[in-house]
Amino acid sequence: MKIAFLTLGCKLNYAETSTYERGFVSAGLEVVGWEEKADVYLVNTCSVTERAEKKCRNVIRKVHRISPEARIVVTGCYAELRRAELEAIEGVTLVFGAAEKTNVVPRTLELLGERAPVADEQDILRAYSSEERTRSFLKVQDGCNNFCAYCTVPYARGVSRNIPIADAVSQAREIAAKGIKEIVITGVNTGDFGRTTGETFLDLLKRLNDVEGIERYRISSVEPNLITEDIVDWIAAGTKFQPHFHIPLQSGSDEMLSRVRRRYSTGLFADRIDYIRFRMDPIPGTPQGNLKPYVFFGIDVIAGLPGETEDLFEETYSFLKDRIKPAFIHVFPYSRRPGTVAAGWKDQVRDSVKTERVARLEALCGELHSAFVAKNKGRLSRVLWESDVKDGMMGGYSGNYIRVERPYDPARVNEIEDIIL
Ligand code: SF4
Structure with a gap:
């Protein structure tokens, strides 16, 4: 029996497909x-x-045209939100929603007449990716209770829940046993870890930090209000956690943040960034001040949320350009998702305006990223070399997430090397 996989969407989906x-x-x-x-x-x-x-509908139709006799199994957020739509597509045999992820393997095997392993009874699918030789995405949390006005995630993935720390540690050990050196800790609302088990996110980080064989960690994305000073202080004291933070902002206008029900203000956001920089950036004039790299901030922003006037967009633009100055901006145009509160708002922004705002933020991102790379020139960082080769060159990321390249040398794949940026 042969099986093929196609994953669309976020790193969480990739980790689940790997599982x-x-x-x-x-x-x-x-x-x-x-x-x-x-x-x-x-x-x-x-x-x-x-x-x-x-894209989901198109790939399903295409695969059915090419292999009409094959079984097509569909899971993920779309399957949870609009199951009937998918079931109606010719060729689709099984659809699994959010609460049925642990059934995907046993039920599909049953369908194929294969013996099914014992089903996992837990309501959170333990998942990590292992297709890359150097980095793995470890899922520690799923779901979200926040119900931001534009977001389908709480409907598609359910309430916030997490695996116990002991499970995360044993999966990290499995990953280390495969020779993988870097783990990206992943979840829908990762910083909300602990809700189901009464544990804390900081304790999770501490226990993972002790896993032998894993040499560095990154955190996929954390809500700004959940990055506490305790967490920053602990990371800054010298751990395997890299100077790299991915934080959603979504809008740099307090009016928009409150309207779409985000749980912080621009003031709190800026305070958190300042505190991380205060604890982790190099201090000029100190012995390490000339060599230590600067912290990388990747910031998510949505362009064209309903009600985002030109003035409110300008607030976001200048907040990023003049106040936060991140190393990267992940820009997304707002997409009107059925079933969400914001989908019903009348003051939707025209697509042409969204496109123009996305382009402006992407151009700003280009400038900020170049400035960040220039600021780090001559500083010392550790690079994990990856296995991909392009035009005779191999690449890797520094601790503070700057992409570097060197001529391909197979002996260096999955090795960590100190380099001057
Ligand atoms: S945007 Fe993030 S925090 Fe808000 S509901 Fe969606 S997943 Fe939760």
Whole structure:
């Protein structure tokens, strides 16, 4: 039996697909590429934008045209939110929603007449990715209770819940045993870790830090109000956690933040960034001041939220340009998602305006990223070399997430090297 996988959307989906893949492989199925002939095709869908959903429908139709006899199994956020829409597409055999993820492997094997392993009864799918040799995404948390006005995640993935710290540690050990050196801690609202088990996010970080073989960690994304001073102080004191923070801002206007029900103000956001910089950036004039790299901040922003006037957009633009000055901006145009509060608001922003705002923020991102790279020139950082080769060059990321390249040398793959940026 052959199985092919296609993953759309976020790193959490990739980690989950990797886990499904390990389940099917241990049941004896052979994994083939998406474009090859398979007995079953598994699509892990995304619903974050209308475009993402359209892509899901298109790939399913295409695979059915090419392999009409194959079984098509669909899971992920789109499957949870609009199951009937997917079930109506010709060729789709099974659809698994958010609460059924632990059934994906056993039910599909049942369908294929294969023996199913014992189903995992837990309501959170333990997942990590392992297709990369150097880095793995470890899922520690799922779901969200925040219900921001524009977001489908609480509907698609359910309430906030997490795996126990002991489980995260044992999965990190499994990852280390594969020779992988870097883990990105992933969740929907990762900083909310501990809600189900009464543990704390800081304790999770401390216990993971002790796992032998894992040499560095990054945190995929943390809400600004959940990055406490305790966490920053601990990371700054010298841990395997890299000077790299991915933080959603979404809007730099307090009016917009409050309207879309975010749980912080621009003042709190700026305070958190200042505190991280205060604790982790180099201090000029000190012995390490000339060599220590600066902290990388990647900031998520949504352009064209309903009600975002030109003035409110300008507030976001100048907050980023003049106050926060991040190393990178992840820009997303607002997508009107059915079922969310913001979808019903009358003051939607025209697509052409969204496109123009995205372009302005992307141009700003280019300037800020170049300035960040220039500021780090001559500073010392540790690079983990990756296995991809392009035009005879290999690449890797410094601790503060600057991409560097060198001529390909297979002996350096998965090695960490001190380099001057
Ligand atoms: S915190 Fe993030 S995942 Fe949760 S509802 Fe808001 S945007 Fe969605």
